Amino acid sequence: GAVVSQHPSRVICKSGTSVKIECRSLDFQATTMFWYRQFPKQSLMLMATSNEGSKATYEQGVEKDKFLINHASLTLSTLTVTSAHPEDSSFYICSAVRGEGKNIQYFGAGTRLSVL
Amino acid sequence: GDSVTQMEGPVTLSEEAFLTINCTYTATGYPSLFWYVQYPGEGLQLLLKATKADDKGSNKGFEATYRKETTSFHLEKGSVQVSDSAVYFCALIGANSKLTFGKGITLSVRP
Numbered sequence: 001g002a003v004v005s006q007h008p009s010r011v012i013c014k015s016g017t018s019v020k021i022e023c024r025s026l027d028f029q030a031t032t033m034f035w036y037r038q039f040p041k042q043s044l045m046l047m048a049t050s051n052e053g054s055k056a057t058y059e060q061g062v063e064k065d066k067f068l069i070n071h072a073s074l075t076l077s078t079l080t081v082t083s084a085h086p087e088d089s090s091f092y093i094c095s096a097v098r099g100e101g102k103n104i105q106y107f108g109a110g111t112r113l114s115v116l
Numbered sequence: 117g118d119s120v121t122q123m124e125g126p127v128t129l130s131e132e133a134f135l136t137i138n139c140t141y142t143a144t145g146y147p148s149l150f151w152y153v154q155y156p157g158e159g160l161q162l163l164l165k166a167t168k169a170d171d172k173g174s175n176k177g178f179e180a181t182y183r184k185e186t187t188s189f190h191l192e193k194g195s196v197q198v199s200d201s202a203v204y205f206c207a208l209i210g211a212n213s214k215l216t217f218g219k220g221i222t223l224s225v226r227p
Contacts, residue, residue: 004159034215043120043205043217093159095215103148103167103209107160 002028004096006108013084014116021079021111023094029074030096034105035067038091050077084115118143118210125221129196137191137221139180139206147208149182149189154203154220163204198225
């Protein structure tokens, strides 16, 4: 199967610090990865589309300077929440697309971020 | 824009009960429709999909039929098991090639 690993699964940080979340495709190459945010009792909201070797495409309303995305290799994308504040506390989920099934996204287990 | 509406939850059923989880959508054109499942502590997994009207997706005893006339993609299972306890998300990919999710519904199955 297609496995996507997301790390860390849970992180607690102080307000004003930065947090990096990693998303790895373990057994396939992913030219495209996606980052979602999920609020309690809400659906997953797409934040940005990450393409290997190019700049990420952000959805309307998502601050690119706040949520830095790097997709430096075909198996790794990172999301850095810069100068985190309590309102950034949320569940962040990544997904990756295999080349042959462009409509199928494989998801990581998510990262619970809590900013104190 | 595209949207997916799921019935409100949570849903609690006894083992071997019949399951229906409603899902309706709004989209331009002909979207592909999906059901994803998230077991406790795990990432979302694709459960089944349908790419055109009247298609029936099926997997692990679950079924859903793409109904264009009612813009629906209801998930059904004839006999649920405790191991089916999870969060279920209905989703679509529309003309913008992006996944749009419903809010998800938590299913708990009692022994």
